[in-house]
Amino acid sequence: MTAPATTPAPLHLVLGDEELLVERAVRAALDSARLADPAADITRMRVSDLTPAGLAELVSPSLFAEGRVVVLDAAQDSSQEIADAILAYVADPVDAVVLVVVHSGGGRSKAAKSLPAALRKAGAVVTECAKITKPAEREAFVRGEVRRAGGRIDAGGIVALIDAVGSDLRELASAAAQLVADSGGSVDEAAVRRYHRGKADVTGFLVAEKAVSGDRAAALESVRWAQQIGVPHVLLADALADAVRTIARVSAAGRGNPNQLAGELGMPPWKIRKAQGQSRGWSSSGLAAAMGIVARVNAEVKGAAADPDYAVERAVLDIVAARHRR
Numbered sequence: 001m002t003a004p005a006t007t008p009a010p011l012h013l014v015l016g017d018e019e020l021l022v023e024r025a026v027r028a029a030l031d032s033a034r035l036a037d038p039a040a041d042i043t044r045m046r047v048s049d050l051t052p053a054g055l056a057e058l059v060s061p062s063l064f065a066e067g068r069v070v071v072l073d074a075a076q077d078s079s080q081e082i083a084d085a086i087l088a089y090v091a092d093p094v095d096a097v098v099l100v101v102v103h104s105g106g107g108r109s110k111a112a113k114s115l116p117a118a119l120r121k122a123g124a125v126v127t128e129c130a131k132i133t134k135p136a137e138r139e140a141f142v143r144g145e146v147r148r149a150g151g152r153i154d155a156g157g158i159v160a161l162i163d164a165v166g167s168d169l170r171e172l173a174s175a176a177a178q179l180v181a182d183s184g185g186s187v188d189e190a191a192v193r194r195y196h197r198g199k200a201d202v203t204g205f206l207v208a209e210k211a212v213s214g215d216r217a218a219a220l221e222s223v224r225w226a227q228q229i230g231v232p233h234v235l236l237a238d239a240l241a242d243a244v245r246t247i248a249r250v251s252a253a254g255r256g257n258p259n260q261l262a263g264e265l266g267m268p269p270w271k272i273r274k275a276q277g278q279s280r281g282w283s284s285s286g287l288a289a290a291m292g293i294v295a296r297v298n299a300e301v302k303g304a305a306a307d308p309d310y311a312v313e314r315a316v317l318d319i320v321a322a323r324h325r326r
Contacts, residue, residue, distance in 0.1 A: 008032040008067075009125045010093045015116055016129030017104040020169040025127040026100055030069045033098045037067030040098075044071040047078045052085035059089055059097050067096050075103040076112050083111035083118075090122045105130070132169060135268025138162060145173045146187055151180030156189035159270045163205055164192055204231060204239030211316045212243045212278055212290075214323035223316045233301035233308040240315060241294040243278075248287045250275035286325035293318045 009032070014025040026044075033040040043058060050058075050072070058070050078086070086101065093099065101124070107113035120126060132138055139158050146153040153161075153176075161179070165171045175195070176187075183191040207226055210219035226236060250272055253261050258269040258276070265272060282290075297315035301308045 008036050008098050010098055011090055011119065011122060011124040012098065012100040013116060013119045013124040013126045014100060014102045014129055015105055015126060016131065018129045018131050018169065020173065021127075021129035022102060025129060026071055026102070028127075029071075029098055029100045033067050033069050037096065040067030040069060042069040042071060044073055046073045047075050047082050050082055052081060055082070055085050055089065059094055059099060061094050062096065067098070069098045069100060071100040071102060073102045075101045075115055076105070076107040078107070078109070078112040078115055080109060080111040083109075083115050086115065087118055087122070090119065090124075132167075135262070135270070138167060138172075139268070139270075141169065142172055142176060145176035146180055149177040149180035151176075151183070151185040151187055153179075153187040154189075155270070157187045157192055159274070160189040160192035161187075204235045207236055207316060208239040208243035211240060211319040212247060212282075212323060214281060214320055216317065216320045219316050219320055220313070223313055227309050227312070233312055236312050237294070237297045237301045237315070240312075240319065241298060244287070244290045244294050244319065246271065246275045247279045247282060248291060251279040251282065251284075251287060281323060283326055286322040289322040289325060290319050293322065 008029070012025070012029045014022055016022065026042075030040065030042050045054075045058070055072075062068065072086070075086075086099075089099070101115070101119055103112075103116050103119075105116065107115070132141055139162070142158050142161055143153060161172065161175060165175050179187045179191055179195050182195055204226065207219065207222045210222050213219075223236065246267070249265055250261075250267075253265060253272075255276065258272040261267075261272050262269045267275075293315050297311055300311035300315075
């Protein structure tokens with residue numbers, strides 16, 4: 001007899017330690033259980049706080065057969081005793097109970113390390129939640145988040161969003177959803193810039209971009225605006241340093257293919273491509289001067305300067321001047 005379409009899978013393995021993806025996987029298991037039983041409840045415990053008896057109590061049959069989702073967090077910390085208890089339960093699961101085992105993929109003990117393979121063998125629904133560290137993976141995540149929100153985003157928009165928000169997945173996901181709502185579904189670089197205008201992290205990026213491009217008026221306007229809205233001096237100094245150092249590294253690597261240079265430089269191709277464009281107006285002596293300027297302002301904003309506002313503004317103008325040095 002075919003099981004009802006709403007019957008939830010009794011066993012889930014959430015494998016990895018990317019927090020946002022883990023939480024989504026747990027939520028998906030709960031949502032699935034609530035399709036079968038809207039009153040299904042969720043209980044979460046770390047395996048280090050469990051005993052075999054405690055696990056047995058969590059997954060024991062309910063008197064009224066209510067749906068339950070039991071989430072065992074940090075299963076990589078399982079002792080042999082707890083790992084054995086989990087596998088014993090999995091071999092004879094209880095109806096109306098969904099067990100979700102969250103495991104980082106590592107483990108302190110042999111039993112903990114072997115648990116994911118045993119759960120796979122037992123038929124667990126596996127959700128991979130490995131850390132997103134590679135630029136291409138982050139770009140794919142952004143594209144997927146926009147699509148998840150019902151929109152679409154072009155390559156320029158992806159680059160701008162990552163530049164603006166950074167690498168935190170929660171912030172990227174939130175920004176992607178908001179951008180889709182604000183833009184009517186179509187996200188490009190201009191939409192990202194409009195949405196993030198006035199935010200501290202983006203302001204640092206914009207100040208640096210104007211400075212390294214040699215646009216004196218725009219650089220001066222952006223740095224004063226950043227100071228007016230209270231962007232920390234350290235953030236501005238860091239943004240200037242990152243922009244200058246990136247151009248210097250990319251210039252030294254030559255005019256190679258960004259995709260091929262990505263591994264060598266440890267940067268995403270889009271960042272290399274952008275820096276290659278920015279580097280065209282820089283001389284080697286100008287870059288050397290700019291490197292000294294960002295080192296100086298870094299020290300100044302960390303206590304060496306009596307007036308950090310003036311120190312940052314001077315650094316911006318000095319970088320603009322260095323950009324025009326021949």
